[in-house]
Amino acid sequence: MTHPRAVAVGEVTRWPDAWAGRPDMLKRLALARGPGRRVEGHTAGAKAERMAAIAAAGFTSDHEPITAAQVLERARHGISVMLRESSLRPDLVGLLDALKAAPALVSRLMLTCDGSMPAFIEANGFMDHAVRLALDRGVPPIDAYRMATLNAATYYGLDAEGSTPISARSPPADTPTSACCAISPSLGPRWSSPVAASPPIAARCSRACPRCRGSGRSPPRRPG
Secondary structure (H helix, E strand, O other): OOOOOOOEEEEEOOHHHHHHOOHHHHHHHHHOOOOOOEEEEOOOOOOHHHHHHHHHHOOOEEOOOOOHHHHHHHHOOOOEEEEEEOOOOEOHHHHOOHHHHOHHHHHHEEEEOOOOOHHHHHHHOOHHHHHHHHHHOOOOHHHHHHHHOHHHHHHOOOOOOOOOOOOOOOOOOOOOOOOOOEEEOOOEEEOOOOOOOOOOOOOOOOOOOOOOOOOOOOOOOOOO
8 A cells, every 4th residue: 555556445345354353454544544545345245234333444345236216325425336237237227226316426426347258348338338328317418427427437536547537548529419428438528529410419439439329420520
């Protein structure tokens, strides 16, 4: 954890030891609780009444909620929640219902694909798939994109990366204009330039995502 690029430890599956206050576990968690450091939790099966002790032990995030109620239980104790859509647990559609009960919670939610299998990614996409699901569920575009990009960067203290000021350390992305998107594994979100079209498609992603596949449209040329 002394390495300058170390931002988190995890995922911590031994949450029962943290809840029970086992000294060896608490000592390990304490090593990761320096400034800007995070502890990624894996609290599958943890009931609501145990979340206060788990949060007090140092867990800062969790990707294991499988219902909207579990999302709220963790968030109420200050734990940032990663909403999962993966080949193992395609739960995102139901998890997004947490926003109906607590719309302001969007600032503490992140989207995750949590180790999806290659066949699932080939068939559906990766983070772009999660963003499309959120949009289809009625999440405002600015919130869907935020959960896939800014919220995670802010959580890890990397929110200066990929921003648009002159001091930014990576190229700015084009502005998103529709539900079609592509996520580059190396540069973060890369949005296609807008093209004239009738709603609901006002732009087309730079690769053939499932939403655009078969539309007959060619990807727009990127400026420069």
